Amino acid sequence: MRRRNVLRACLILLAASQLPSPAQAEQIIRMSTTYTTADSGLLAYLLPMFEKRTGAEVKVVITGTGKALELAKHGEVDVSLTHARPAEDKLVAEGYGVKRHDVMYNDFILVGPANDPAGIKGGKDVIAAMKKIIAGKARFVSRGDNSGTDLIEKAYWKQIGDRPQAPAYISAGAGMGEALTMAADKEAYALTDRATFAAYKAKTGLVVAVEGDPKMFNPYGIIAVNPAKYPGVNYKGATQLIDWITSDEGQRAIAAFRVAGQQVFFPSAKVGR
Template sequence: MLRHFVITTLLVLLAMPAFAIEHLRLATTTSTENSGLLAELLPPFEKANDCHIDVIAVGTGKALKLGETGDVDVVLVHARSKEDKFVAAGYGVDRRDVMYNDFVILGPKSDPAGIKGLKDAVAAMTRIALTQATFVSRGDDSGTNTRELQLWKAAGIKAEGDWYLEAGRGMGEVLTMADERRGYTLSDRGTYLAYRDKIDLGVMVEGDKRLFNPYGVIMVNPARHPHVKVKLARKFMDFLTSDTGRKLITGYRRGGEQLFYVAD
């Protein structure tokens, strides 16, 4: 009798549909993860929507490639020129401004290139190249790498040689490398603030309008990739730009300093 009851119960349980948690695939930059923002931002959304966000943190270029191939549902990145091309080519839809901070040129206290306090980022990059002071580049087609290359181009300099190191790594790892080599690097301010207590690099140059760093969120085009989870993706985008999302973004701090600001 008991055996019959157990078997019947198991058969009923096996016949019941499995209610798996829905997953949203997000490709984003290493800066949003390294800064600690995602750990603050994602759990409230996951809890409210009974879902899980699978994060792939890479450079902006790689994140957009994942969107092109339909390997993710949403991208959260920071290279506006690349984002616009992504949308114009039909790979993404409904781009929205989310937040911003700025880039800073970091360097060792010894400041061998003599750039500390300059307000012109291009002039600073020029001095670094002329003195052949060590510069560690992301070298990974990220948003930060894209901005760095724009600065070299504006300076009329082709960065190459023993002084110029292409890491092919995320922002956190590059900060560690630049610190170990007593070199300069370009970083988003959010990741720098998150790592500031772990490294001896300081802000050498800031405030140039060319260092403005906006972030945007884009849904992968479901017309190209029908498997994109449109409803959940749109809910996530709505969340990021909602009052709740904006408060979480502006309220996130490290060492008492605000890392990101919401777009108007």
């Protein structure tokens, strides 16, 4: 019995030695964010700068915006960086997030095969173009993952009052990069953010069909999870990340990021506020 108790005590000590100390835990920041920030390469570019500056470590959960905000709502992360303004505002209004901060913006574009079967290339009206896709029975690949991109696409179809029917309409249930790869394979159109498209353009052969519509503006915001709801969250670390990404240094870093030589994210925080 004594040997068993000694063994149990050793196992407890071993487990305790593998847990992060309170100081170490405070340096770990859990962030949920979208496929677009990862697929474009932005996270791999930005986060090492922040980590070097602060000594903190950011553990990232990459998923669709809907899921990213759900993780915040349930206190499973400390901070969320997403691009679905109504859902972000709702998270804050319901008390799960402390405040939404503008970070940056990019834009959505409609892309498709070079032969342009729907005849929409060169257009600047996304709704008119999507009506032509329906009328021409052209194929369209949807993210289908409750991401910010998916929500915007569904809002366009809702405004039209229709959408392509199967088999022309293909729900990928995947991230933006995978959806673009599928669109190339199916010679289909897709709605995408410009940053991810720039990263995947060469490997897919897809071309920009429609761009420049104000409806396709795509703002990103960052929100710390409310410690009043979830006392265990790393609110200090979340605030530290928010302060950096919205600072002069963070905003300059966003502006300097390039994909294939092209600026694809534009800083929008009120620097110097």
